[in-house]
Amino acid sequence: MSAPVSQIREPLITGHKTYHQITEDLISPTEKTPSFAWTVGFIISAIFLGLYVFSVLWTIYMGIGTWNLNRTVGWGWDITNFVWWVGIGHAGTLISAILLIFRQKWRTGVNRAAEAMTIFAVICAGQFPLIHMGRLWMGFFIFPYVNTRGPLWPNFNSPLLWDVFAISTYFTVSLLFWYTGLVPDFATVRDRAKGFRKKVYNFLSFGWTGSAKHWQRWESLSLILAGLSTPLVLSVHTIVSFDFATSVIPGWHTTIFPPYFVAGAIFSGFAMVQTLMLVTRTVLNLKDYITIEHIESMNKVILLTGTIVGVAYITELFIAWYSGYIYEQFAFFNRVFGPYWWSYFGMMFCNVISPQLYWKKSWRRNITLTFFLSIVINIGMWFERFVIIATTLARDYLPSSWSYYSPTWVEICLFLGTLGLFFFCYLIFTRVAPVVAVAEIKSILKSAGDQYVGKNAVHQHHHGDEHSEVESH
Amino acid sequence: MANHKEVIYGLYNDETELLRAVKAAKNQHIEIMDVYSPFPVHGLDPILGLEESRLHIAGFVYGMLGTLTAFLGMTWIFTKDWPVIFGGKPYWSVPAFIPITFELTVLFASIGMVVTFYIVSGMGPGITNNYLDDRITDDKFCIAFDKSEVSESDAQAFFQSTGAAEVNVKHIN
Known part of the structure; x- marks a missing residue:
């Protein structure tokens, strides 16, 4: 808080808010009856969720044969969706953990919703490996529990098992981090509520009082959880990429995969955060808290990570050629010009070319363009995973077993269904919890509110004097 | 916290006023029971004499x-x-x-x-702790004194001199 604020920094909270107004603005969406837009969104999500439940039951009842996987293409839309959803989750942790460590104040406007997005995205991701098992009810076999068969253990040397540990740790830690941040805000909701609602929020707020010692521990805990989440989030997509990179399949067996997957994950995650934030700030009227400044900052991250991804694609092609190894060369030639050429070019266009528009400042600050591009990027990142998985598997060493894979209606419905699951959870979240971290916004008001910094500042000097006197660090 | 206590507390409108008041209390050697705020007030811990969390x-x-x-x-x-x-x-x-x-x-x-x-921190699902005022999680910053340690007149004088917006007494269990 006491860190000097650059004069050129734009305010992150507009509208000359007081502490009480912040409470009103951020808590009231949970207290009012839902808006028409919310209700429509919720009904649509619920329908898609229903479709999901039906497709899962159909898959379990009829078997995995209802998918179009075949002898060489053993992973199709399912694992594509898995990787896509896990990747989306990464932006939430980046915002909540890495930006906390870097003391980026703009994270406070979006971290709560982004963390919620992480949790729901990881829930969606986790569905696919489980359904893919076919016998869903034996899913617990993946965990090393003491059993009556020896005990017989899972293979700890397998990247698929590393994934089990990575995803479940990631989910648990993200949930703990998110909830710990929510506790003080639930207390704010509790203190405004009456009757049954008060009881519910009293339970959810864990008996929070706002005592100085609790805040001190809370800040210490948040910082350490951020410190732990930072390597964790990098490890999660690294391990997801190991699913491919530790295999001996040309096109998968590449050392560039871990950094390339992590950059792609953050890229797609930020695109999803943009999609959600642009809708949320409009529907819940949070434009004073999620400002153009926030959107521009996120677009800068999208530009950076999109460019890293682009460099990775080109490096892959170069290394394949440079290796002098014909199977590797063929794998990449096939990716670009093979039967799935359309997905490769879709990926290149959406992920590498489209974010380059963000070099122009006015375009980074254009809401319509941002919304449109955020969806384009999400489609592009889905294509990326499909390119890696399907094109590689469809052309293996034996031309006699080459095949082509396209999904059945069940696979398509499963994917659309997880979108329903995701938005269903997110919409409930916007009704139950404040979507912007109330306490954290209040803590940056004096250093980022537009009455203190920027063009419209009214008590800037006054504020500076006060703080140099009382603050020690 | 288990036994019955009478607490006198003052509410401030701003964290800078709170910090000044906490400093004053320390200078006057008035025993502060606890300080409550809607968000972590930076610079409070050293004035209050809180040790770093372990x-x-x-x-x-x-x-x-x-x-x-x-x-x-x-x-x-x-x-x-x-x-x-x-x-x-x-x-x-x-x-x-x-x-x-x-x-x-x-x-x-x-x-x-x-x-x-x-x-x-004595928190958890289903636990209800006594909190002094509903507005502490909104926009009020609170200094609380235990009445068995600080007399009401001393506390009133302190709150008046440090510009508290409101002073209340509350029984807590």
Whole structure:
């Protein structure tokens, strides 16, 4: 808080808010009856969720044969969706953990919703490996529990098992981090509520009082959880990429995969955060808290990570050629010009070319363009995973077993269904919890509110004097 | 906190006023019971004389416990309990153990610290703690005195001189 604020920094909270107004603005969406837009969104999500439940039951009842996987293409839309959803989750942790460590104040406007997005995205991701098992009810076999068969253990040397540990740790830690941040805000909701609602929020707020010692521990805990989440989030997509990179399949067996997957994950995650934030700030009227400044900052991250991804694609092609190894060369030639050429070019266009528009400042600050591009990027990142998985598997060493894979209606419905699951959870979240971290916004008001910094500042000097006197660090 | 207490507390409108008042109380050697605020007020801890939280030490211990559980667990399973050769690799293939060892380190440290945080703070699902005023989680900053240690007249005088917006007395259990 006491860190000097650059004069050129734009305010992150507009509208000359007081502490009480912040409470009103951020808590009231949970207290009012839902808006028409919310209700429509919720009904649509619920329908898609229903479709999901039906497709899962159909898959379990009829078997995995209802998918179009075949002898060489053993992973199709399912694992594509898995990787896509896990990747989306990464932006939430980046915002909540890495930006906390870097003391980026703009994270406070979006971290709560982004963390919620992480949790729901990881829930969606986790569905696919489980359904893919076919016998869903034996899913617990993946965990090393003491059993009556020896005990017989899972293979700890397998990247698929590393994934089990990575995803479940990631989910648990993200949930703990998110909830710990929510506790003080639930207390704010509790203190405004009456009757049954008060009881519910009293339970959810864990008996929070706002005592100085609790805040001190809370800040210490948040910082350490951020410190732990930072390597964790990098490890999660690294391990997801190991699913491919530790295999001996040309096109998968590449050392560039871990950094390339992590950059792609953050890229797609930020695109999803943009999609959600642009809708949320409009529907819940949070434009004073999620400002153009926030959107521009996120677009800068999208530009950076999109460019890293682009460099990775080109490096892959170069290394394949440079290796002098014909199977590797063929794998990449096939990716670009093979039967799935359309997905490769879709990926290149959406992920590498489209974010380059963000070099122009006015375009980074254009809401319509941002919304449109955020969806384009999400489609592009889905294509990326499909390119890696399907094109590689469809052309293996034996031309006699080459095949082509396209999904059945069940696979398509499963994917659309997880979108329903995701938005269903997110919409409930916007009704139950404040979507912007109330306490954290209040803590940056004096250093980022537009009455203190920027063009419209009214008590800037006054504020500076006060703080140099009382603050020690 | 278990026994019956009478608390006199003053509410301030701004954290700078709160910090000034806490400083004044320290200078006048008035025993502060607790300070409550809607968000973490930076610079408060040293004035209040709060020691640094030791939660990070607990976190380190839990993390180490996770590291050892994972690494020794996998070592025992793959060298003693049920050795299996995977792809001609040694039983004790340390590099392959690194990802899971790392994940469990993070998992143990996080769960352990969060649980410790709630236990030492006397919080948890279903727990109701006494809080002095509904507006403390909104926009009021509060200094509380225990009436058995600070007389009401002293407290009133203190709150008046430091510009508290409101002074109240409350019984808490």
